[in-house]
Amino acid sequence: MENLFGKTLQELTEMLVAWGMPKFRGKQLADWMYKKSITDFNAMQNLPKDMREKLAASCVIDRASRVDQLDSVDGKTSKFLLNFADGVGVETVLMRQPYGNSICVSSQAGCNMGCAFCASTLHGMVRNLTAGEMLAQTYYINDLLSQTGEKVDTIVIMGSGEPLTNYDNVLKYIRLLHEDYGLGMSYRSITLSTSGIVPNIYRLAAEEIPVNLSISLHAPEDALRSELMPINRKYPLSEVVKAGRDYGDTTHRRVTYEYILIDGVNDNMKQAKELVGLLKGQLASVNLIPINPVAERGWNRPSPARINAFEQYLDQHHITVTVRREMGNDIQAACGQLRNRHLTGEG
Structure with missing residues (x-):
């Protein structure tokens, strides 16, 4: 059975035309899946009965099922462990921000x-996710939010x-988010975070889609x-x-450099000075992230005074800087923690 979720309008149309259906049926099918969030072919009432029967016999609209959910005490953060058809699980986080609902x-x-x-x-790593599986995470939470x-x-x-x-x-996935037959999201509402895969940063810049780029830095020198x-x-x-x-120069979008602050590791004033030297004159900002402690790693969060001193040094030297608001610490919102709990049998 072929999973249709994650196929583009062009891909859906080509499939249906190969079946002898008119082209406009592709748009109808895309609207049902992506606009109306319908997964049952029999509910797609403007499609002919024979088409619905053929779709049901040979295709599925598989999305994601919830395995676990954790909600923060303040009600602002929810973390979901979602499974796909092959049993592989991933985490997705909903953060209710002052400017709207953001998902990771x-x-x-x-x-x-x-x-x-x-x-x-x-x-x-188990495997890459498909565009449809990334989209399924988005739709799972979007459907949940639509209830209110x-x-x-x-x-x-x-x-x-x-x-x-x-x-x-x-x-x-990014292009599907943007399509008008889907969620119609602005590219400027999407941020991609990378550890610094240099060739593909250049490749992404050449796509001419103004998504926000966030680069994980975490230290101001190579060692x-x-x-x-x-x-x-590999990529110094x-x-x-x-x-x-x-x-930044190509897209005219400000690049954000993520910098996890780890007590006694990368949070002293010498390192703040090196960071200023590295980024001076660039269309960029720094997002300081006091670490979410991970028991298996043994890292600790710096004191508020050290966090503030690091932030103030960058600000005084004309580097745009923010400190990430703490969200979901009580539900282990750091990437991988909920999944690991289930993999080790603690869930």
Whole structure:
């Protein structure tokens, strides 16, 4: 049975035309799946009965099923463990922000980047997600929000996995989000986060779609960054920052550099000074992220005073800086933690 969820209008139309159906049926089918969020072919009443029967006999609209859900005490963050048809599970997070509902989507089941501070990589990578599986995460939460008249307003592709090593599927997902037969989201409402896959940063810049780019930096010099992020040995800091500069110049979108603050590791004033030198003059901002402690990793969050001192140094030296609001600490909202709990039998 062929899963239709995640197919573009062109792909749906080509399939139906090959069946001897008129082209306009593709748009009708896309509207049912993506506009109306219908997964039962029999409910698609403007499609002829014989077409519905053929679709039901040979195709499915598989999305995602919920395995677990954790809700923060303040009601602002919900974390979902969602399974696909093959039993593979991924995490998706809903964050109710002052500016609207934001979701964090996974692009891979697990991750093989090996970052020292991250729970996603503890069990390695199972596989890439398809565009349809990323879309299914989005629709699961969008359908949930629609029950109270809400919707997904912004998306960050910042969950488990490295999006730029799953480039084609991620790009297809982004384009599907934007299509008017789907959610019709502005590209500017979508942020892609990468650990710094340099060739594909340039490739993304050339796509001419103004999505926001977020680059995980986490250290201002190569030795420490390689210790925290092994990918730095392949794509060193100077190349990553050069690619980020090119992305900002090409797209005219401000690049965000993510910097996880780890107590006693990368949070001193010397490192703040090095970070200023690295980013000075670039169309960029820094998002400081006090680490969500991961028991398996042994990292700790800096004191509020150290966080504030680091932030103030960047601000005083004309680097646009924010400190990420803490959301979901009580439900282990860091990537991979809920999935790992189930994989180890603790869920």
